[in-house]
Every structure is written in C-alpha cells, then in structure tokens.
Amino acid sequence: MHFLIGSNRSPYPTAPMTTPDPEPSEPPTLRILRFAALAVLALAAALLLAIEIVAISPPLHGFIVALMGFPFNESSLRNAKEWLVAGILITPILLLAAALFVAAWRLRFATWRAMAVGTAAILGILAYLAHDDPVLTQPVPIMDASLAPASARESFALLMTYGKQQPLAKNFREPPFKNPYPDWNNRDPAKWRAMLTLHRAELEAHWAALAPERAWWDGLDAYERIGDLTPPSADSDIISFQVMRTLSHQAIAIASLQAIDGHGDQAIDTLLPTLRVAIKLQPESRTLVRTMISVVIERFALETAGFVLDTTPVSPEARARLADAIRGGDPEAGARRLMTVDYAFALNAIMKERAGDFVQSYTYSGRRAWLRAPLNAASPFLYNPRATFNTYGALVADLQDFAGRRELGKITPRMTRFLQEDTRPRFKNLLGDLLLPAIVPAIQKVAENYWRTQDLRTALLARLGAK
Secondary structure: OHOOOOOOOOOOOOOOOOOOOOOOOOOOOHHHHHHHHHHHHHHHHHHHHHHHHHHHHHHHHHHHHHOOOOOOOHHHHOOOOOHHHHHHHHHHHHHHHHHHHHHHHHHOOOOOOHHHHHHHHHHHHHHHEEEEEEOOOOOOHHHHHOOOOOOOHHHHHHHHHHHHHOOHHHOOOOOOOOOOOOOOOOOOOOHHHHHHHHOOHHHHHHHHHHHHHHHHHHHOOOOOOOOOOOOOOOOOOOOOHHHHHHHHHHHHHHHHHHOOOHHHHHHEEEEHHHHHHHHHHOOOOOOOOHHHHHHHHHHHHHHHHHHHHHHHHOOOHHHHHHHHOOOOOOOHHHHHHHHHHHHHHHHHHHOOOOHHHHHHHHHHOOOHHHHHHHHHHHHHEEEEEEEEHHHHHHHHHHHHHHHOOOHHHHHHHHOOOOOOOOHHOOOOOOHHHHHHHHOOHHHHHHHHHHHHHHHHHHHHHOOOOOO
C-alpha cells in the first residue's frame, strides 16, 4: 500500500474529461436574411393591425377620409400639408412594426419555423381580405340608364358649348345687381312684384345682354330630346350651373314683368323655352347634377306660369301651348330613375378602378396624388369593388321604391341605416366602407324637390283644363 502514500492518483479508473461542442453559429448572411424576413413580417402584421384599429375606432373614420383629401369631409385635415399627412399615416405603422419586431426577437419567435407559420397566417388573412363578392347584384350599364335619341350627339354637343370646362362658361359672368340683391326663391306675389319693379331696368338690360345665351337655349329647344353622352368618369365635363341659373332667373323675371304689364301671351311665350328645355334635359340625363338643375329650373318656370295666370288674362291659344309643354311623362318612373342615375354613373365611372384611382377620382383637386401608388398596391386588401357597389345597389333599390311610391318619410331612416350600419367600417373592405358614404348624395331633398315640381305640374295642368 506504500506506493499509494503521497500519490494523487485514484485507485479507480476514470473516463477522460471532455467539453461540450459549441452550438453551430449562424452564418452572418443567413442571420441578416432572417432579420430582414422578420422585419417584413412585422411590417405586414402592423399594417393588418392598423386596418383593424381603424375599423373598430369611429373617431378615426372621418380622420382617415379627411387625410385623403375628400372634399365632402368637413374636417380641416383635408387641407393638411402633404408632409404632415405622410407622417400621420406612416409613423404609427412603423412604430407598431418596430414593437412587433422587438417582441418577436426577444421572445425567440424569430426562428425560420415560426416565421413560416406567421407567413402562412398573414397570407391567409390577405386572401380573405382580397376575396370580393362573386357577382354584382345591381348592374346598370350606363346606356341602359340613359337611352340617347338619334339626335343625341348634336344636341349634346350644343348643350356642352356651355360646359364648365369650356371657354364660354369659364368667361361667363353673371350680371350684377344693385343692393338689395334679388331673392329668387321668395315667390310671395307682393314681394315678387316689388322686387321686379325695383330691378326692372337692370333686368331688362341683362335680358338684352344675354342674347347669346338665349340663342343657345332656343337652339336646345329646337330638339325634341336632348341627349347626354357624358363619359362615365369623375373628371368629365358637366353643364355650367351658373349659366343655366342666370338664364332661367332672368327669363322668369322678364315673363313676370310682361304679366305685370298686362301682356299675358307674351309672358307665356317667354317662359316656354325655359320650361321645355328644363323638361327635355331630364329623361336622358346621366348625372344627378344635370337632373337636379333641370328640376329646379322647371319648378321656377311652373311657379312663374302660375303667377302669370294669376296676374293677367292669357288667351286660350297660349294656355294650350303651355299645357302642351308640360303634358306627359310618368312621375313614378321619373322618381325611380332619379334614384338610379347617380349610382349608374358612379358604377360605370369607378367600378373597375383600384383604391388609389378611386380616391383620386373623387378628390377633384388632385390632393394626395402621392397616395395613388401605395393605395393601388394595397387595393385588393382594402377595397372590394363588387361588395362596395352591392351595398350601394341595395340602398338604391330601396330608395327607388320609396321615391316611386312617394313614401318620402322612409328615405331618411334608410339613409341613416346605410351610414350607421351598412357602411360601418369593418376589417374587410375597409376603404370601400369608408369612402362609399362620401360619394352617395343626400337624396332626401332631391326626392322632395322632384315631387314638389310634379305637384306644381299636375296643379297647373288641372288649372289649364288639360288632361
């Protein structure tokens, strides 16, 4: 045993000592690639979360529409500087993406397997967002909504010599009046007489100065029907409201003065071109603007015809000419078409546009032009055209029935449901739900104005003894 004394050797055999192999290090190129892939996934997830946040946050709805520059939105944000808009839109998304990236990296969710699962989930969500309704439930081809007569091209060309984008309309200036400015809507007989008498000299001078516009109007009156070939596009030229309003105001004023002077037949003949053209403009109209201008002019002329009959004798021949001008037409069909015309135009104008093109079409002034490209790229995931117009078409179908049956009290509740429920922004079709209310007109007053005019026409026909 002595050989063990002072020895450090163990009497028992031992295994040789070994150290564990280090984990294989990831090549720098692969690590950078994984880093970049995670960044892309974080950004995609941030964008999807941003869509959901906007969808569930009512205060953000109008904010987003205003940032896009829509003129229909009352917020002052529509006039915000471009750099401010870009910062407001981009900064929160980048911050959210950064937070998701850091969280995934620290929680060790940045493995290739985890990122593959995340990619599959995001692709599934994008496929869901891009899925549109299979069919359009209310298709209205533009020519079906506006059957043009054989003379459509000639009559439309003449009409559009005073289009808003044409030199004649751009250079037109409404004749000025001394104070007080005429109140064209106040048709109280005594006040109407007083206003006309006060401005007689100005009205007669204006009537003479409007000779070119009167000749244009008489040329339109020569056509049996006035076509509308307005291309279905948000930037299409439309008739100048200012020219037509001025001409109609002067015509009813001059006719009224002629009646006050005892020239009943002359007054009716002065009114007839205004009345006939206003009526002819309606059946072929493709735009709500043209339709409503025509309805308002018709109403003014009908009210003035009543004033003429109240003020001075009118011969049977002149009364017959007046009756012929306003006889005919189907009021119910007219009301139904009135509810359809704006839908048909919008459907054909923007149905095939992507989200960025849609926004640019309806901001008119070209605001936020830089948004067109990114919105177009994201369009399939933000905007489902058929779903959007199916929602609009369902509204129009109901409004047609209400207006045709003259159940005008049902229009406002239906519009309220459309705005609060049908187009309440959701995760899917977010941009369609946000922007659709901006292009749908306030139709209640449109329907009321239409039926008020029809009542005037019916009453005047009865007064004239016409059937």
